[in-house]
Amino acid sequence: MKFFIDTAEVAEIKALADTGLVDGVTTNPSLIAKSGRNILDVICEICDIIPGPISAEVGATDYETMLAEGRKLAGLRPNVAVKVPLTPDGLKVCKALSDDGTMVNVTLCFSANQAILAAKAGAAFISPFVGRLDDIGQDGMQLISDIVEIYAQYPDFTTDVLVASVRSPMHVTDAARLGAHVVTMPASVLRQMYQHPLTDKGLATFCADWAKTGQSIL
Numbered sequence: 288m289k290f291f292i293d294t295a296e297v298a299e300i301k302a303l304a305d306t307g308l309v310d311g312v313t314t315n316p317s318l319i320a321k322s323g324r325n326i327l328d329v330i331c332e333i334c335d336i337i338p339g340p341i342s343a344e345v346g347a348t349d350y351e352t353m354l355a356e357g358r359k360l361a362g363l364r365p366n367v368a369v370k371v372p373l374t375p376d377g378l379k380v381c382k383a384l385s386d387d388g389t390m391v392n393v394t395l396c397f398s399a400n401q402a403i404l405a406a407k408a409g410a411a412f413i414s415p416f417v418g419r420l421d422d423i424g425q426d427g428m429q430l431i432s433d434i435v436e437i438y439a440q441y442p443d444f445t446t447d448v449l450v451a452s453v454r455s456p457m458h459v460t461d462a463a464r465l466g467a468h469v470v471t472m473p474a475s476v477l478r479q480m481y482q483h484p485l486t487d488k489g490l491a492t493f494c495a496d497w498a499k500t501g502q503s504i505l
Contacts, residue, residue: 288463289339291449291471295322297332299474304336311339313392313414313451313471315370316346327363334364340411342392344370345380353380361389368392368411373401378408385409392449399433406438406446412469417462418452427452428461435466456480 289310292303295318303309312333319326330343341364345356357369357380368390371377381391385408392412393405397420405413415434417427431450438444447468453459456479462470 288467289447289469290477291340291342291469292477293318293451293453293471293473295319295324295329295333296474297322297329297336300333300336303474303477308477309337309339311341311368311469311471312337313342313370313449315342315344315394330360330367331363334366338366340368340390340392341366342368342370342394342412344394348372348374348376350376350379353377354383357384357389357391358387361387370394370414373405378404381405381408381410385411394451397430399430399437402434402446402448403437406441406444410446412447412449414449414451414471416452417450417458418454420452421454428458428465431462431467432465439466 290308291311291313292300292309293313295314300312319329322329330341334341343360345353347353347356353371353376360369361367369384370392371380373393373395381393384391390411392414393410394414396402396413396415402413415430417431420427420430434448449469449471450462450467451471453470453472453476456476459470459472
């Protein structure tokens with residue numbers, strides 16, 4: 288499973304890149320707005336830090352403008368994945384860009400039928416939003432299970448399931464159990480994955496016992 292970080296904060300990405308655990312980054316208009324910076328500058332900086340796919344989302348909703356924006360974003364760096372919404376025009380843009388050899392991340396997926404359409408349009412990634420489904424009383428992970436099962440039936444589908452709207456480490460665990468290819472998560476969720484009280488307790492004991500020996504390895 289690949290780990291993407293869902294943020295547009297360059298400093299945070301630099302810090303996490305040093306762990307060697309980050310395979311890519313996803314951004315969206317809300318994250319760009321939160322950063323307060325120009326999208327083109329941010330995407331270029333992130334691409335230079337993380338060599339894996341960096342999702343940059345178009346701002347328009349009509350076909351012609353989305354296609355033009357997508358081509359401009361794709362031209363920034365070779366590791367840009369253009370992010371488009373799961374709409375009729377968005378899927379048309381996905382087909383056009385993917386035919387040109389551009390990675391496309393189709394976002395705002397909330398049904399298996401939508402995921403099938405994205406795969407047929409040539410998407411490199413489909414982004415089902417599990418947290419938002421959970422918020423309205425639906426089972427987000429059931430959607431992941433359905434998409435993974437459907438894609439497995441068709442070897443010609445090369446779309447990776449990118450689990451989005453992740454709220455906790457349990458979402459990551461569940462996605463991994465279901466065979467999702469990628470999880471994109473806030474930096475806070477990745478940091479929570481390190482944590483367990485028994486790890487802290489055990490390390491404290493080992494350190495105390497080691498100090499009693501008076502030894503030094505160096």
